[in-house]
Amino acid sequence: xxxxxxxxxxxxxxxxxxxxxxxxxxxxxxxxxxxxxxxxxxxxxxxxxxxxxxxxxxxxxxxxxxxxxxxxxxxxxxxxxxxxxxxxxxxxxxxxxxxxxxxxxxxxxxxxxxxxxxxxxxxxxxxxxxxxxxxxxxxxxxxxxxxxxxxxxxxxxxxxxxxxxxxxxxxxxxxxxxxxxxxxxxxxxxxxxxxxxxxxxxxxxxxxxxxxxxxxxxxxxxxxxxxxxxxxxxxxxxxxxxxxxxxxxxxxxxxxxxxxxxxxxxxxxxxxxxxxxxxxxxxxxxxxxxxxxxxxxxxxxxxxxxxxxxxxxxxxxxxxxxxxxxxxxxxxxxxxxxxxxxxxxxxxxxxxxxxxxxxxxxxxxxxxxxxxxxxxxxxxxxxxxxxxxxxxxxxxxxxxxxxxxxxxxxxxxxxxxxxxxxxxxxxxxxxxxxxxxxxxxxxxxxxxxxxxxxxxxxxxxxxxxxxxxxxxxx
Amino acid sequence: xxxxxxxxxxxxxxxxxxxxxxxxxxxxxxxxxxxxxxxxxxxxxxxxxxxxxxxxxxxxxxxxxxxxxxxxxxxxxxxxxxxxxxxxxxxxxxxxxxxxxxxxxxxxxxxxxxxxxxxxxxxxxxxxxxxxxxxxxxxxxxxxxxxxxxxxxxxxxxxxxxxxxxxxxxxxxxxxxxxxxxxxxxxxxxxxx
Numbered sequence: 010x011x012x013x014x015x016x017x018x019x020x021x022x023x024x025x026x027x028x029x030x031x032x033x034x035x036x037x038x039x040x041x042x043x044x045x046x047x048x049x050x051x052x053x054x055x056x057x058x059x060x061x062x063x064x065x066x067x068x069x070x071x072x073x074x075x076x077x078x079x080x081x082x083x084x085x086x087x088x089x090x091x092x093x094x095x096x097x098x099x100x101x102x103x104x105x106x107x108x109x110x111x112x113x114x115x116x117x118x119x120x121x122x123x124x125x126x127x128x129x130x131x132x133x134x135x136x137x138x139x140x141x142x143x144x145x146x147x148x149x150x151x152x153x154x155x156x157x158x159x160x161x162x163x164x165x166x167x168x169x170x171x172x173x174x175x176x177x178x179x180x181x182x183x184x185x186x187x188x189x190x191x192x193x194x195x196x197x198x199x200x201x202x203x204x205x206x207x208x209x210x211x212x213x214x215x216x217x218x219x220x221x222x223x224x225x226x227x228x229x230x231x232x233x234x235x236x237x238x239x240x241x242x243x244x245x246x247x248x249x250x251x252x253x254x255x256x257x258x259x260x261x262x263x264x265x266x267x268x269x270x271x272x273x274x275x276x277x278x279x280x281x282x283x284x285x286x287x288x289x290x291x292x293x294x295x296x297x298x299x300x301x302x303x304x305x306x307x308x309x310x311x312x313x314x315x316x317x318x319x320x321x322x323x324x325x326x327x328x329x330x331x332x333x334x335x336x337x338x339x340x341x342x343x344x345x346x347x348x349x350x351x352x353x354x355x356x357x358x359x360x361x362x363x364x365x366x367x368x369x370x371x372x373x374x375x376x377x378x379x380x381x382x383x384x385x386x387x388x389x390x391x392x393x394x395x396x397x398x399x400x401x402x403x404x405x406x407x408x409x410x411x412x413x414x415x416x417x418x419x420x421x422x423x424x425x426x427x428x429x430x431x432x433x434x435x436x437x438x439x440x441x442x443x444x445x446x447x448x449x450x451x452x453x454x455x456x457x458x459x460x461x462x463x464x465x466x467x468x469x470x471x472x473x474x475x476x477x478x479x480x481x482x483x
Numbered sequence: 484x485x486x487x488x489x490x491x492x493x494x495x496x497x498x499x500x501x502x503x504x505x506x507x508x509x510x511x512x513x514x515x516x517x518x519x520x521x522x523x524x525x526x527x528x529x530x531x532x533x534x535x536x537x538x539x540x541x542x543x544x545x546x547x548x549x550x551x552x553x554x555x556x557x558x559x560x561x562x563x564x565x566x567x568x569x570x571x572x573x574x575x576x577x578x579x580x581x582x583x584x585x586x587x588x589x590x591x592x593x594x595x596x597x598x599x600x601x602x603x604x605x606x607x608x609x610x611x612x613x614x615x616x617x618x619x620x621x622x623x624x625x626x627x628x629x630x631x632x633x634x635x636x637x638x639x640x641x642x643x644x645x646x647x648x649x650x651x652x653x654x655x656x657x658x659x660x661x662x663x664x665x666x667x668x669x670x671x672x673x674x675x676x
Contacts, residue, residue: 037647162567162593211559
């Protein structure tokens, strides 16, 4: 007799992870989700303060991990190097709060310290199928491992500390599928900048994104992290990529990855973490990799992005009055003239680093361009490795010497000039070629002018002194 | 959290898309203690020029808007960084509601947790409110949370969605954490699964 199999509903990767973490649902449709990993950085003092006001303890401290990154100096490893006492207090507060609540802390003297989104994957803390949160909007980085990872605010950080859970409304799902080979000089950063240019800075508001397709599959884990990292710049709540053999290879033998029989059990679970064929997304975006060029931003939103061979846009070409005004404002702030070639834009600073592009492969790619060249006259160029591990690996490979002999500063790990909270800022009116993630007004310091690009493109800008098509240098 | 039932007043029109939380609250104030009045840092670099002088053309600096409690904004308001300080700055600046066609997701959640009511209206409705505010900056709107409406007599009326839980928190002035702490037994049961 033939048995009728119950039809199993086809689920997306997002839905599988979501369903696995629902503790309960509220009448209004919000779900209480259980948090596997809570990553904590040194902006978390207000959240701990909320906890202390209610005399609460961290409920499951073994699920939390802290490291200082936003306020740490990049010229040394001594907190006393932070001039501003309020800023020093923020970094110190994290250490004290972690100690008080028995949370694993990777301090400045610990080689495992670094930008939280760089070190969690290095330690094997970010794993497929997990729900990961952090009081930082670039938490989607960990989605590269097939996790549901997203940024939260201070009240939510306090909520997670106190309960290990979080109320969330289920986002919609968006699939961004990219097929085809990437051209010469085109990187993961160019992929995500192109996506943002295509769908807009609000294109994915209310959505969890899954990146799929041959182009994404062919990316390394580090490249996948770059793509997922900037999901928030497209407005996305989260961004994720289904795990595969590369993911498993990365996790094997990492300090916090499961071991022995736990590893085998984990593999069984991880191999279930993919979107079933026939699963539905609320929206699907298709792209071709061949159409992606090395990209740079010209304005004050990550959606203000163009291929490097483009020109500064004419406001009159804008589709709406609001957009026209936005272009005029951005060009005034950025000191640019409509019609000007992007490759004619002179720069003052280069910043290679951040949770977007501060990993080892990023530094290798920049060093390959810098090798046997020198930083242009008048340009101040920095490399800020994303973590102690990245820094020491890069030094083993001699990358530091390539940068230093070319005239770069080789600094200590931290968020640094991405947002300048530690004092590493771009001066008023100065222009920076930056591998970070935001080109907002004042992002790198009051009056700073930011152009976002890949590490290879930033390296090319460093050696020529202007925005440059890296394809001409490799 | 402060109670919110109805709110009547003029609107501060910020007709720009993608206003990010770095503009609302520059990163260099993130280390300030919550006891400070974050309203002092609200739109700090938009309000002031590089000499530190108030820019008269920025609406928040104009006499019409002294004491304004309702912000009217365009698409993707509060995008970018997760900093809750952006909500604190708006709240401490005296605002109790922001109306926009869309919000950054994290900002929206942060607002709900701090007594700042984020109201999503259709783009066309927001545009009507902008033209109303442009024609007559003294035009008042009435936000009625229980009825979930925004009304500007005589011609404008719109309704908005809010989840019933957040609505109750606003109406009663209570917060979410207290509620979740009463559910610890369910959380423990989940952990034992």
